[in-house]
Amino acid sequence: MPEGDSLHRAAQRLQVLVGEQVEVETPHPRAAVKGLAERLDGRRLDAVEAVGKNLLLRFEGGLVLRSHLRMNGRWRVEPRGTPRNGKPWLVLRGAEQEGVLWNGAVLELVGARGAPRLGPDILGDPPDFETMSARLRSESPEREIGDALLDQRLVSGIGNLWRAEALWEARVSPWGRLGEAADEDLHTVLEAAHRLMRSALTGPRPPRRVYRRAGRACPRCGGRIRSAPPGDNARTAYWCPECQK
Numbered sequence: 001m002p003e004g005d006s007l008h009r010a011a012q013r014l015q016v017l018v019g020e021q022v023e024v025e026t027p028h029p030r031a032a033v034k035g036l037a038e039r040l041d042g043r044r045l046d047a048v049e050a051v052g053k054n055l056l057l058r059f060e061g062g063l064v065l066r067s068h069l070r071m072n073g074r075w076r077v078e079p080r081g082t083p084r085n086g087k088p089w090l091v092l093r094g095a096e097q098e099g100v101l102w103n104g105a106v107l108e109l110v111g112a113r114g115a116p117r118l119g120p121d122i123l124g125d126p127p128d129f130e131t132m133s134a135r136l137r138s139e140s141p142e143r144e145i146g147d148a149l150l151d152q153r154l155v156s157g158i159g160n161l162w163r164a165e166a167l168w169e170a171r172v173s174p175w176g177r178l179g180e181a182a183d184e185d186l187h188t189v190l191e192a193a194h195r196l197m198r199s200a201l202t203g204p205r206p207p208r209r210v211y212r213r214a215g216r217a218c219p220r221c222g223g224r225i226r227s228a229p230p231g232d233n234a235r236t237a238y239w240c241p242e243c244q245k
């Protein structure tokens with residue numbers, strides 16, 4: 001299974017294409033339907049970087065292509081025109097080399113210019129967790145999770161109350177870095193926010209566990225709930241340092 005280190009190696013090999021205007025093809029039918037070749041063909045590839053288990057390919061015009069390899073995906077760099085059997089997901093063809101993605105798994109544009117300004121609605125029915133996760137992943141890995149959850153470009157609809165409650169449900173600290181969060185943790189937080197907000201919409205508001213309860217006992221572990229920065233304002237985080245890591 002591809003891990004972070006193989007992603008970093010792939011990013012290194014793909015550096016030979018950085019700075020080139022690339023021809024883009026998506027021979028595999030599952031990739032072709034995404035309309036990527038139409039939007040990327042002929043653009044200059046500005047950067048390739050590995051972020052967690054994602055490869056981010058930045059193209060001129062602010063288009064960012066995210067590739068996540070899951071179990072079987074592989075990037076190769078070969079001389080231009082190398083004969084091949086089968087249909088790769090993506091071919092980025094430079095003057096002398098081409099980057100080839102086999103078994104793409106996840107391949108999508110994130111944070112693209114022309115994309116909707118707002119992230120997917122957390123109350124969507126069904127909610128588009130995949131796009132929300134992709135947008136969170138397109139942010140700096142240094143960014144704090146709690147901060148990112150309030151960024152409406154990434155996910156729309158989460159406010160301070162439900163941010164605090166969803167992070168508590170998921171046992172995730174608001175101060176954790178995006179780059180260090182597992183995909184499952186981000187998904188659990190988003191899923192909790194959706195579930196709590198849905199139930200608040202359709203019935204009695206669920207009980208508050210941490211929001212505006214600084215100094216009181218955590219209902220799960222008995223730890224002392226904290227808030228920061230001091231005072232109650234629209235961005236104050238409330239969390240239990242004992243059970244939210």
Ligand SMILES: [Zn+2]
Nearest residue numbers: 218221240243
């Ligand atoms: Zn606790």
